[in-house]
Amino acid sequence: MAAPEFVPINKVASRLYVSQSTVRAWVDKKVLHAVRLPSGHRRIPLVEVERLERELLGDPALFANGAANTWPKVAHHEVPSGVYPEV
Numbered sequence: 001m002a003a004p005e006f007v008p009i010n011k012v013a014s015r016l017y018v019s020q021s022t023v024r025a026w027v028d029k030k031v032l033h034a035v036r037l038p039s040g041h042r043r044i045p046l047v048e049v050e051r052l053e054r055e056l057l058g059d060p061a062l063f064a065n066g067a068a069n070t071w072p073k074v075a076h077h078e079v080p081s082g083v084y085p086e087v
Contacts, residue, residue: 006035006043016053026052 012032013020027034027042032052034042 005046007046007049009042009044012044012049015049016056 007015009020009023012023016023023032023044024042026032027044032044033048034044036042
């Protein structure tokens with residue numbers, strides 16, 4: 001069995017179209033699971049990123065074909081509760 005792949009916060013932020021501080025807030029609120037390296041940096045399992053991506057953005061196949069403005073859940077404000085950090 002292959003070892004799980006882990007992704008740094010900056011890559012997660014880019015992939016989900018959010019800031020790095022938003023990703024950190026999601027980790028703190030347990031929206032995303034992360035592990036800490038001995039250096040203190042966080043890494044998020046790729047399966048967690050993919051799960052949240054499906055919840056936030058819907059079917060990734062829509063984006064693969066170059067569909068523009070197809071954020072079905074975000075555009076209609078149907079995001080999972082507790083996903084956005086309090087400001």
